[in-house]
Amino acid sequence: MTRESIKAAIIEIINEIVPDEDLSDLDHQKPLRDQIDLDSMDFLDIVMELRKKYRIEVPEEDYDELSTMNSTIDYLLPKMESL
Amino acid sequence: MSSNWCALLKYDVIIIGAGLSGLAAGIRLAHFGKKTLIMERHYRVGGLNSFYRAGGYDLDVGLHAVTNFNSKGLKSAPLSRLMRRLRIKEDDLELCPQKESRITFPNVSLNFNNDIRFLTQQIEESFPDQRDGFIRLIDNIIRMSKDGFLQKADSGRKFLKRFITDPYLLEMIICPLMFYGNAREHDMDHDFVALMFFSLFIEGLSRPQKGIRAILDLLLKRYEDSGGELQTQSEVVKIKLKDGSVSGVITGSDELIECDAVLSSAGIDETYNICREVGNNKLITPGVMSFAESIYILDKKPLELSIDHSIIFYNRSTTFKYQKPLEPINVDSGVICMPGNFTYNEPQTKEEIRVTHIANPNYWIDADQGEYTNSKMLWHDRSLDAVSEIMPSFRENIVYRDMFTPKTIKRFTGHTSGVVYGAPDKIRDGMTSVNNLYIIGTDQGFVGIVGAMIGGVEVVNRQLLV
Numbered sequence: 137m138t139r140e141s142i143k144a145a146i147i148e149i150i151n152e153i154v155p156d157e158d159l160s161d162l163d164h165q166k167p168l169r170d171q172i173d174l175d176s177m178d179f180l181d182i183v184m185e186l187r188k189k190y191r192i193e194v195p196e197e198d199y200d201e202l203s204t205m206n207s208t209i210d211y212l213l214p215k216m217e218s219l
Numbered sequence: 220m221s222s223n224w225c226a227l228l229k230y231d232v233i234i235i236g237a238g239l240s241g242l243a244a245g246i247r248l249a250h251f252g253k254k255t256l257i258m259e260r261h262y263r264v265g266g267l268n269s270f271y272r273a274g275g276y277d278l279d280v281g282l283h284a285v286t287n288f289n290s291k292g293l294k295s296a297p298l299s300r301l302m303r304r305l306r307i308k309e310d311d312l313e314l315c316p317q318k319e320s321r322i323t324f325p326n327v328s329l330n331f332n333n334d335i336r337f338l339t340q341q342i343e344e345s346f347p348d349q350r351d352g353f354i355r356l357i358d359n360i361i362r363m364s365k366d367g368f369l370q371k372a373d374s375g376r377k378f379l380k381r382f383i384t385d386p387y388l389l390e391m392i393i394c395p396l397m398f399y400g401n402a403r404e405h406d407m408d409h410d411f412v413a414l415m416f417f418s419l420f421i422e423g424l425s426r427p428q429k430g431i432r433a434i435l436d437l438l439l440k441r442y443e444d445s446g447g448e449l450q451t452q453s454e455v456v457k458i459k460l461k462d463g464s465v466s467g468v469i470t471g472s473d474e475l476i477e478c479d480a481v482l483s484s485a486g487i488d489e490t491y492n493i494c495r496e497v498g499n500n501k502l503i504t505p506g507v508m509s510f511a512e513s514i515y516i517l518d519k520k521p522l523e524l525s526i527d528h529s530i531i532f533y534n535r536s537t538t539f540k541y542q543k544p545l546e547p548i549n550v551d552s553g554v555i556c557m558p559g560n561f562t563y564n565e566p567q568t569k570e571e572i573r574v575t576h577i578a579n580p581n582y583w584i585d586a587d588q589g590e591y592t593n594s595k596m597l598w599h600d601r602s603l604d605a606v607s608e609i610m611p612s613f614r615e616n617i618v619y620r621d622m623f624t625p626k627t628i629k630r631f632t633g634h635t636s637g638v639v640y641g642a643p644d645k646i647r648d649g650m651t652s653v654n655n656l657y658i659i660g661t662d663q664g665f666v667g668i669v670g671a672m673i674g675g676v677e678v679v680n681r682q683l684l685v
Contacts, residue, residue: 153303154294173294177680178303184684188251 137216142209149185153178164205190219229477230256233468235455236484238266239668240660242438244482244675246305249447251684260454260633264439267632268668270432274619276516279431283530283556286418286667288316288425290333298669304676307441313428315563317529322391323609324534329391333423346388356382360413368414375412390539395419395532397541398554400666402506402640404542418667426561458494465655480683484660486634487642506638507543509625511578513602516619517570521557525611531555533609547582548598550605572613574602580625580636595622649678657682
């Protein structure tokens with residue numbers, strides 16, 4: 137998967153969890169949780185959806201890597217580029 | 220235990236009971252790829268909150284109102300968070316708020332709606348010196364709601380007394396909280412008082428536009444679309460252990476179904492009874508609080524009879540007795556629900572009134588058929604006599620009536636003694652002495668249908684998905 141397709145995958149997951157949020161203007165540098173109303177359980181669901189859909193494990197100590205869209209893509213790229 | 224059973228099937232998780240907690244837990248498990256089976260002994264889902272057809276009418280049982288109405292549409296509200304966990308749109312529940320409800324005691328009535336400021340005003344009018352304490356109580360409970368109401372076990376009455384110094388007002392406030400969810404006689408746990416106060420008075424009450432059936436259909440569809448399986452008319456008679464862990468369940472038709480974990484909404488006591496190996500590890504005090512409910516279909520809308528409240532909680536004496544009564548039914552207090560008097564989006568033809576009283580489970584369960592039938596007639600009348608003292612009479616307008624008793628509840632839920640709110644001591648986290656056996660539902664102590672679903676989801680999140 138490319139950076140673009142990983143981004144699309146993340147957007148799709150967030151959209152399933154919080155369908156009423158407008159995700160079109162996300163600033164990729166800023167923390168997701170400052171821009172979208174996500175609580176810690178929503179966040180955990182993102183991790184679980186990644187596991188379900190792409191069989192990617194994100195260990196708890198790596199959760200900080202998923203704070204902005206760019207850092208999330210950076211973190212997931214090595215795990216997802218071969219998919 | 221012999222090993223003659225030949226297991227044909229193997230599941231990741233078996234859930235006992237297709238009530239609200241079992242369905243919610245099942246949705247989470249199935250959604251995240253666990254092979255899940257819900258086993259329900261009744262032919263229909265819903266458990267304590269279900270529906271039936273009798274006399275040509277569709278009737279709901281259990282649910283008077285849904286608590287935790289999210290009137291401001293806050294994403295952080297418990298109901299909103301729960302629906303996100305289930306991937307169900309909150310709007311699809313079609314919840315319609317109450318109009319106005321009432322707590323009525325001798326000489327004083329307090330009205331309330333889904334805006335706590337209105338109840339505060341009502342209190343200011345009848346109990347002027349209690350207003351400030353009541354506002355501090357609200358603030359305190361809102362703060363507690365942010366930490367998930369985790370408090371050490373303590374008396375709920377003692378907690379309320381810190382803010383409400385007038386004993387009469389205290390009785391009036393605790394009455395609805397107890398009726399809508401208290402498993403304990405006389406007192407209520409501190410955290411449950413706060414949780415119920417928040418759910419009922421601060422967030423408020425609503426009903427689904429199309430009744431409980433619509434919510435059950437929504438949950439069941441979501442569960443099955445996620446790949447979850449359901450077997451109705453299928454009873455678990457034994458939870459089978461191997462080396463101290465659950466290895467499967469034995470069904471009523473003597474089949475073994477293997478699984479890696481069991482979630483049981485049957486109740487703590489009831490679950491330990493089918494899992495004898497753990498029976499002596501914990502001493503369970505069974506609950507005794509059960510109820511009888513009369514369902515009346517009228518030839519007119521309650522509004523046309525000047526009955527305009529959504530729900531009325533009443534008590535005929537100055538102290539409120541929340542305890543198992545000596546007589547079959549205690550008509551000195553009760554809850555009267557007018558399902559038609561909610562603010563529906565589409566007009567409803569609900570010409571129905573439901574009256575709930577505390578009942579003595581032993582009497583109704585032990586009565587023989589003849590006495591049972593006669594007693595139902597007698598107590599319908601006594602209940603109507605009591606109710607007509609506090610609201611306009613609708614006796615002449617009844618075209619159909621039915622009553623369910625603790626015996627009915629026992630039959631449909633399997634709860635010992637037909638208890639509605641389970642055992643007084645709750646297991647919040649669902650953990651038992653067997654590592655892969657968990658309690659969900661009533662005996663987790665999250666009350667109401669919203670609470671039941673939250674409980675099921677939390678056990679799954681904490682114990683089975685991470």
